[in-house]
Amino acid sequence: MAIKTRNYSVDGKRVMTVEEFTRWLKRFDEDNDGRISKDELADAIRVSGGWFANRKSKQGIQSVDANGNGFIDDSEIKNLLQFAEQHLNVWVLFL
Structure with a gap:
C-alpha cells in the first residue's frame, strides 16, 4: 500500500481522486x-x-471503450482507472 505525501505516493505515483483524475485527463x-x-x-x-505511448493508448482504448x-466518453472514464495506475503513473483514491 502506498503512503500519500504531498500528492505523491512513496512509489512516485501522483495521487488523485476519481474527480481529479477525470479533470486531469480532460486536459x-x-x-x-x-x-x-x-x-x-x-x-x-x-x-x-x-x-510506447501509441501502442499503450490503443490497448487502453480497446480495453475500456464499452x-x-x-x-x-465520460461514462467510460471510470473504466480507465486501472489502466491509469499501470500506464499513467497515477494512483487513484476512491473517496
Whole structure:
C-alpha cells in the first residue's frame, strides 16, 4: 500500500481522486469534443513519462471503450482507472 505525501505516493505515483483524475485527463481533450481519442490518450501517457505511448493508448482504448466508438466518453472514464495506475503513473483514491 502506498503512503500519500504531498500528492505523491512513496512509489512516485501522483495521487488523485476519481474527480481529479477525470479533470486531469480532460486536459488532453485537444479538440474539446468531450471524448478522449487514442492520440489524446497517447499524449497523457507521454506527459506521465510512459514509453510506447501509441501502442499503450490503443490497448487502453480497446480495453475500456464499452460502446466501440473508438473514444473514451465520460461514462467510460471510470473504466480507465486501472489502466491509469499501470500506464499513467497515477494512483487513484476512491473517496
